[in-house]
Amino acid sequence: MRLSRRTRLAGVALIAAGSLTLAACGGGSDxxxxxxxxxxxxxxxxxxxxxxxxxxxxxxxxxxxxxxxxxxxxxxxxxxxxxxxxxxxxxxxxxxxxxxxxxxxxxxxxxxxxxxxxxxxxxxxxxxxxxxxxxxxxxxxxxxxxxxxxxxxxxxxxxxxxxxxxxxxxxxxxxxxxxxxxxxxxxxxxxxxxxxxxxxxxxxxxxxxxxxxxxxxxxxxxxxxxxxxxxxxxxxxxxxxxxxxxxxxxxxxxxxFNSVDSAYTAVQSGTLDVLDQVPPSALTTFESDSAVKAYNEPGSSFSSFTIPERLAHFGKNEEGELRRAAISMAINRPEITKKIFNNARTPASDFTSPVLDGWTDKVTGNEVLKFNPEEAKAKWAEADKISKWSGKFQLAYNNDGAGNKEFSEAMANQIKNTLGIDAEPKAYPTFDELRTVVTDRTIKTPFRTGWQADYPSMLNYLGPIYATGAGSNDGDYSNKDFDKLIQDASAATGDDRYKLIGEAQAILMKDLPAIPLWYQNATAVTAKDLKGFVFNWKQKPDYYALTK
CATH class of the missing domain: 3.40.190.10 (Periplasmic binding protein-like II)
Known part of the structure; x- marks a missing residue:
């Protein structure tokens, strides 16, 4: 199914009308x-x-x-x-x-x-x-x-x-x-x-x-x-x-703040006006929390985790391809999005976002994103025949992001139970600390990644992250066929562009430089006297428009 932006925004408006808590009256001012x-x-x-x-x-x-x-x-x-x-x-x-x-x-x-x-x-x-x-x-x-x-x-x-x-x-x-x-x-x-x-x-x-x-x-x-x-x-x-x-x-x-939970408490107490991501601990209660104003609607953020090709057993070869697919198929995305995020996340079916022009859930090879424990085990065993697995599978995350700890723990357990390997999360206290070791390439494990669009185009979710030498290509992925398709798509328009983007995504589904996880709903809480809050296309508030 391919959607136009107008169709999607109409759907967002209908959902928002039923889910947003209406603004309360603010205090007086000169x-x-x-x-x-x-x-x-x-x-x-x-x-x-x-x-x-x-x-x-x-x-x-x-x-x-x-x-x-x-x-x-x-x-x-x-x-x-x-x-x-x-x-x-x-x-x-x-x-x-x-x-x-x-x-x-x-x-x-x-x-x-x-x-x-x-x-x-x-x-x-x-x-x-x-x-x-x-x-x-x-x-x-x-x-x-x-x-x-x-x-x-x-x-x-x-x-x-x-x-x-x-x-x-x-x-x-x-x-x-x-x-x-x-x-x-x-x-x-x-x-x-x-x-x-x-x-x-x-x-x-x-x-x-x-x-x-x-x-x-x-x-x-x-x-x-x-x-x-x-x-x-x-x-x-x-x-x-x-x-x-x-x-x-x-x-x-x-x-x-040291954690998003602390930030949520600050909104409840009136010492923080806007929190643009609700922690999992509050997802089942925030819309009925009388201490805050709640917002919940479809968003544009994409979540994934990246496995650098430089890691042992995950190189750009047959073994690496099998292990990436096995890891992806060992993850039960619907279970995590339901139990941890209270369905405020939607399992991913591609590398972009459903709120973008030309998006479709019909991407060649995206069955690798479905939970399939038997196929995951088979692919892992096939990879073992090439080079026997040893060591521990760790997933790095930053502890100051909403839900990162919870989903990383759950995902590590799923991988461990499905594949029968030693798997565990690895915490970094802050986003800054995680990004430092990612940027200088000293990190020795897979790590949490995600994307918030810079400009409203599917190409922005693909080129800057996966093109050879791109600034946000944290796993140092390189595929010349993918690069060429992205370049050709940039020059094309309409259905021709979307066709080329689909072909580029099919390459990513095979290579899996990152493992797509889910699309993130735009959830937020604000102080009760805050006015002017709306989510923009970037899943952020228009900060200049906020008053109280």
Whole structure:
């Protein structure tokens, strides 16, 4: 079954009407937003300590991504439903075959240090992000641009991307390697944000100091206290911002907790306004909890776990293919989503999300995602004939994420009982700590992974995670046939694009660089006096619209 976005959103609206707790009346204030809440109230929201300094081209996780999305503005901004509207851009126009895009900027745009946002603010930042020598995690997002293959090469490498040309302060061109009809759709993602000249040192490197105190051009700027490591990040409205996401509140504070259960308790007690993920311990009760307002509707987040090919017995060969399939078929996804998540998760049938245009549950090879203990045992035994299994199967997870401990324990038990091997979870206290060992490739076990879309396209769930050399390819997977299909799909439209995406997913079903688990419902609780909460296409609240 293939669904259009319009069909899915209609379904979401019907479900939401029956499941959302309606907003209660807020308290009085001298300054009111359109929704009745105070424009002076600071909204406290759940967050996690960023893995890295908050540099747009180097941030690909939500701990840093959520604040960055509020500190910066891109050429376009995303509306609640995932459609785009111009923000810094006055226009983004293609040539006849959509290989060259001409960008013109609006007048008067400034960074919060007072410097002007110019064409060079974008082009210089993109050149920096595209250069492999700078080791930026979002490097992959610049690959469609002509000349990125030449930048930073050790032999005669270019210093800048040939496909990026500044025309004047207010305009530049982007030349792509091949036709890409919806290229502007991605330009609201943080990798494409502009960066001021003050971010760079004398050698042209963006400094760590800048990442710790980023200067942006978005709806908010850092407060005087800013990023207090392992505690919180405080933002205040940017008075000079006049784009589509102008703040309706008095600021945002991203507060960090040791566990999501602690964050839930903070919402109940009134010390946290927004928790955008409900812990399993509360899933059966949160919608009837009189201390909070509850939200529950279909979402876009995808959950998986990754088995790097460098691990013994899981290489890119027949043995590795058999063992990955066996592990996947040993997992009873419906049992976990029911017993642990109270059906607030849906077992996965692909590598993307059902809320996206062109999604289908008919993917070749996806029977490997079904619980089949007999077939799992048979494949494991066949792999043993190639190379006898020894050791322990461990699954790493971060303990500060909702449900990670519970599902990791349950899944390890299922694998252990089905395959008759020693399997157990391995806990890391925080997301930051897990991501550090994943990023530097020192982790020696499979590990929990997931994806929250950067822009609303199935390709965003595939290319950045599984393409050769992609910034979020944590398992270092590489398949040239897959890479080619993703490249061809980027240039195609309509059914042709969806057909190519289906073929690419069939390759993933065979290779299983990650084991798809489930799609996550968008669940949240907020303070009873909070107003303006809705889930956007990214399964996040529109932070700028929150008041109380």
């Amino acid at each position: 300054d009111k937003s359109e929704g009745g809440g105070s424009t002076k109230s600071v909204i406290t929201v759940y967050g996690t300590n960023p893995q890295n300094p908050m540099i747009p081209t180097a941030t690909n996780e939500v701990g840093g991504g959520d604040p960055l999305d509020n500190l910066f503005s891109g050429l376009v901004a995303y509306n609640t439903d995932g459609s785009v509207t111009n923000d810094v851009a006055e226009s983004i126009e293609p040539n006849k075959d959509s290989t060259v895009w001409t960008v013109k900027l609006k007048d008067g745009k400034k960074f919060t240090d007072g410097s002007a946002v110019t064409a060079d603010s974008f082009v210089k930042a993109w050149n920096y992000g595209a250069n492999p020598a700078n080791k930026q995690l979002n490097n992959y997002f610049f690959y469609p641009i002509k000349g990125t293959d030449d930048v930073g090469n050790t032999v005669g490498g270019a210093k800048t991307v040939s496909g990026l040309k500044v025309i004047d302060d207010k305009s530049f061109t982007i030349t792509l390697k091949s036709s890409e009809s919806d290229f502007p759709l991605r330009l609201g993602y943080s990798a494409y944000f502009p960066v001021p000249d003050s971010a760079y040192d004398s050698a042209g490197k963006i400094t760590k100091e800048y990442g710790n105190k980023p200067i942006g051009n978005g709806p908010y700027k850092l407060s005087k206290t800013g990023w207090e490591k392992n505690k919180q990040i405080s933002l205040v409205p940017n008075p000079d911002y006049d784009g589509p996401h102008k703040a309706k509140n008095g600021g945002l504070t991203f507060k960090f």
